[in-house]
Amino acid sequence: MKARLMHPDQGFDSGRELPPEHAALARDLDLDVLVGAMADGDPLVHEVCAAALLQGAHNDLATTRYRQAALRDALLRPETVRVLYDLAGDAIDRRKKEWLGIFSRSPAGILVEASALLQMYVGMLRRLRRVVEEAPGEFVSEGWTALARLVAEELDDAFFADAERSLSELRDGSTLLASARLGEGNEGREYTLLRGSGRGPRWLTSVLRRGPNTFGISSVDDGGSRVLADMRNVTVARVADLLARAAEGVKEFFEALRVELAFYVGCLNLHAHLEELGVPVCFPTAREPGGSVLRFSHLVDPALALRSRGVVVGNTLDLDGKEVTIITGANQGGKTVFVRSLGVAQLLLQSGLFVTANAFEGEVVSGLYTHFRHEEDETLTSGKLDEELGRLSAIVEHLQPRSLVLFNESFAATNEREGSEVARQVVAALEARQVRVVFVTHLFLFAQGLYGRESTRRAFLRAERRPDGTRSFQLVAGEPLETSYGEDLYREILADAVEA
Numbered sequence: 079m080k081a082r083l084m085h086p087d088q089g090f091d092s093g094r095e096l097p098p099e100h101a102a103l104a105r106d107l108d109l110d111v112l113v114g115a116m117a118d119g120d121p122l123v124h125e126v127c128a129a130a131l132l133q134g135a136h137n138d139l140a141t142t143r144y145r146q147a148a149l150r151d152a153l154l155r156p157e158t159v160r161v162l163y164d165l166a167g168d169a170i171d172r173r174k175k176e177w178l179g180i181f182s183r184s185p186a187g188i189l190v191e192a193s194a195l196l197q198m199y200v201g202m203l204r205r206l207r208r209v210v211e212e213a214p215g216e217f218v219s220e221g222w223t224a225l226a227r228l229v230a231e232e233l234d235d236a237f238f239a240d241a242e243r244s245l246s247e248l249r250d251g252s253t254l255l256a257s258a259r260l261g262e263g264n265e266g267r268e269y270t271l272l273r274g275s276g277r278g279p280r281w282l283t284s285v286l287r288r289g290p291n292t293f294g295i296s297s298v299d300d301g302g303s304r305v306l307a308d309m310r311n312v313t314v315a316r317v318a319d320l321l322a323r324a325a326e327g328v329k330e331f332f333e334a335l336r337v338e339l340a341f342y343v344g345c346l347n348l349h350a351h352l353e354e355l356g357v358p359v360c361f362p363t364a365r366e367p368g369g370s371v372l373r374f375s376h377l378v379d380p381a382l383a384l385r386s387r388g389v390v391v392g393n394t395l396d397l398d399g400k401e402v403t404i405i406t407g408a409n410q411g412g413k414t415v416f417v418r419s420l421g422v423a424q425l426l427l428q429s430g431l432f433v434t435a436n437a438f439e440g441e442v443v444s445g446l447y448t449h450f451r452h453e454e455d456e457t458l459t460s461g462k463l464d465e466e467l468g469r470l471s472a473i474v475e476h477l478q479p480r481s482l483v484l485f486n487e488s489f490a491a492t493n494e495r496e497g498s499e500v501a502r503q504v505v506a507a508l509e510a511r512q513v514r515v516v517f518v519t520h521l522f523l524f525a526q527g528l529y530g531r532e533s534t535r536r537a538f539l540r541a542e543r544r545p546d547g548t549r550s551f552q553l554v555a556g557e558p559l560e561t562s563y564g565e566d567l568y569r570e571i572l573a574d575a576v577e578a
Contacts, residue, residue, distance in 0.1 A: 139442045142429075207233045351384060357380065364428075422434075
């Protein structure tokens with residue numbers, strides 16, 4: 079039995095090696111805030127959601143749509159999802175508390191302990207079937223209907239009747255019926271545990287009454303007792319092993335189910351937090367890669383909304399067909415917030431989640447990468463530009479066509495001319511490789527140089543500045559300007575200092 083709630087053809091492995099760019103993605107896109115809201119204090123939900131988002135940078139369209147459909151179902155039946163998650167956790171916790179491991183060394187002891195463990199699991203499987211059967215409404219997504227079908231087919235009445243009967247017969251390990259053949263030297267061979275017609279001594283007595291060729295072992299016959307114990311262990315060894323493996327299999331099913339349910343519990347938690355803050359949420363329309371599709375309405379940065387607990391300005395843009403987007407404009411005008419919101423939206427889309435916008439349509443990319451300017455590291459043994467080029471080199475090693483790279487004030491650690499030339503060559507190389515680029519920059523020579531070479535595949539946006547110097551924190555189409563209006567910030571800081 080396997081729950082396939084996150085992939086159409088396999089289970090989800092939260093321990094799978096993360097893509098090489100995962101640390102930069104998590105830092106640059108402020109994913110800790112997002113994952114923290116998803117976890118709501120649950121360590122497993124935190125672990126699973128962090129892995130799912132970072133692995134999502136390389137999901138294909140089929141996986142994206144599969145999870146979207148499953149999440150729509152989950153949002154319609156949140157209580158069912160949470161009950162199932164708690165049930166799977168209960169099964170795992172009870173196993174840990176009551177059976178720290180099957181420690182018995184003898185096969186007969188393993189048989190008894192595994193039978194008791196399976197008895198507990200049968201009760202949990204009954205609860206699982208009842209929850210799925212009593213779920214309000216009908217699941218329509220492939221993932222949830224597959225789980226419901228699995229429960230209906232594998233955990234039917236016949237299964238439980240057979241399981242209860244078998245476990246009832248095995249519960250008392252002191253009375254067993256077996257057959258064997260005599261081998262060379264009258265040594266027993268091919269020991270087989272037999273199924274009786276009833277419980278306990280009744281079916282053993284019926285065998286013993288068949289004729290005079292029966293015997294007993296005296297209580298003081300230590301040698302005979304040892305031989306009988308050896309025969310008993312040989313008889314039950316295979317069955318004990320099967321029961322132990324069956325118990326392990328059920329445990330692994332509940333563990334895998336709980337991991338995949340943790341993802342949807344995290345999605346429900348995030349949805350509830352965003353809804354409470356009045357942040358717009360929608361399911362994005364995911365497209366096949368290659369069409370350069372990207373348009374959205376009122377896209378906001380969820381991490382900023384969660385941290386500030388207030389209203390966040392959104393952006394509405396149509397960047398269809400644009401392979402390169404250059405963003406310039408006023409300092410503290412919302413450029414970094416925008417590029418972060420775009421990166422998070424892409425990651426949410428590919429992970430099968432909703433995005434924080436009124437509407438969003440974009441294509442699935444083959445990889446998502448960020449190259450943000452970082453604060454100076456005092457431990458660096460080389461210059462800042464060398465460090466930036468080193469990070470870029472690591473990204474290039476893994477780039478594939480139809481990847482998306484987000485740059486934020488990259489190559490500004492050197493002079494204007496040198497930084498602009500580096501940026502120009504990087505963008506030209508990425509364009510040639512069919513890599514989509516969004517680049518926030520203050521390098522006027524770089525931005526103006528690209529603007530002067532007309533291309534329908536490029537977009538130029540500016541952080542809007544009102545005539546009075548205030549910022550709207552929205553981006554508008556426009557030619558790069560030579561100034562970033564740093565004097566506005568200077569006057570604001572100076573005014574604050576005078577007032578103080």
